[in-house]
Amino acid sequence: MNTLLDWRPAADTQGDRLALQNFECTTPKPSYGEPHPRPWEWDVQADIRQRLLKDTARHAQRDQRLLIADDDDGLAAVVAHAQMKECPSEINVPPGVPIRLLVVIAVANRHRRNGGAFADHALVECLYDILDRExxxxxxxxxxxxxxxNLPSMALAQRNGLELEVPGDENDPLGWWYLNLYR
Ligand SMILES: CC(C)(COP(=O)(O)OP(=O)(O)OC[C@H]1O[C@@H](n2cnc3c(N)ncnc32)[C@H](O)[C@@H]1OP(=O)(O)O)[C@@H](O)C(=O)NCCC(=O)NCCS
Incomplete structure (x- = not known):
């Protein structure tokens, strides 16, 4: 597996639009009436396909960045991050320290179930880009x-030193994770 990918910001071109619209990072939608086995992954994929490029342009004032990487078979991974003014009070942010939201991370199906090295690479690439922007x-x-x-996603976070500060649950599924990133 080649993890030395060429990362670049996604552009509002027909090529990148099509690649994002067809990106597959979860199992296909089951036949009519059947639930998706991981609807939270389906939602992430739908966001990437339908909204992420436009949202990134809309959040330019927050320096939102959408980075993509291709392999020989097309779009291989997607990450996005943006500045954030505030986060939950449980997360300790010293005065003057900037906050960056990791908006999304996803790898193409062909790179999943491979032990996580590819996803780790995508996350590290995102952290380098954050350092570059700050x-x-x-x-x-x-x-x-x-x-x-989202067990694969939490495992990815844990492997890379993120800590869970505000757990999600049935009522409010999204948990908050954080990482102190030092230059
Ligand atoms: C989050 C993500 C980048 C992590 O990638 P990763 O570290 O390579 O982890 P994997 O996706 O391979 O998943 C790890 C485990 O989940 C399970 N899993 C993954 N895909 C599966 C599938 N199609 N069927 C059954 N189990 C699956 C397996 O147990 C797998 O472990 P294994 O490698 O020992 O088989 C990746 O899961 C992804 O792109 N997910 C879709 C988008 C998403 O939900 N992003 C996070 C929120 S923004």
């Missing part, structure tokens, strides 16, 4: 929301 800061707090049923 040149004036030696310390950045990276936060992200993960559905408490």
């Amino acid at each position: 040149q004036g800061s030696d310390h950045i707090v990276v936060v992200t929301k993960i559905d408490f049923r």
Whole structure:
């Protein structure tokens, strides 16, 4: 597996639009009436396909960045992050330390179930881009929301040193995770 991918910001071109619209990071929708085995993954895929490029343009003032990487078979991974003004009070952010929201991370199905190295690479790439965008800061707090049923995503977070601060549950599925990122 080649993890030395060429990452770049997604562009509002027909090529990138089509690639995002067809990105597959979860199992296909089951036949009519059947529930998806992981609807939270289906929602992430739908966001990537339908909204992420437009949302990124809309959140330019928050420096939202949508980064993509191709392999020989097309779009291989997607990450996005953006500045955040505030996060839940449970997460300790010292005064003056910027907060970055990891908006989304997803790898194409062909790179899933491979032990996680590819997903780790995508996350590290995202963290490097955050450092690059926050040149004036030696310390950045990276936060992200993960559905408490999304086990692969929580495993990815844990492997890479993120900590769960506000757990999700049946009523409010999105838990808050954070990482102190130092230059
Ligand atoms: C989050 C993500 C990047 C993590 O990737 P990863 O670390 O490579 O982890 P995997 O997706 O391979 O999942 C790990 C485990 O989940 C289970 N799993 C994954 N896909 C599965 C499938 N299609 N069927 C059954 N089990 C599956 C397996 O137990 C797998 O472990 P294994 O590698 O020992 O088989 C990836 O799961 C992903 O792109 N998910 C879809 C988008 C998403 O939900 N993003 C997070 C919120 S933004």
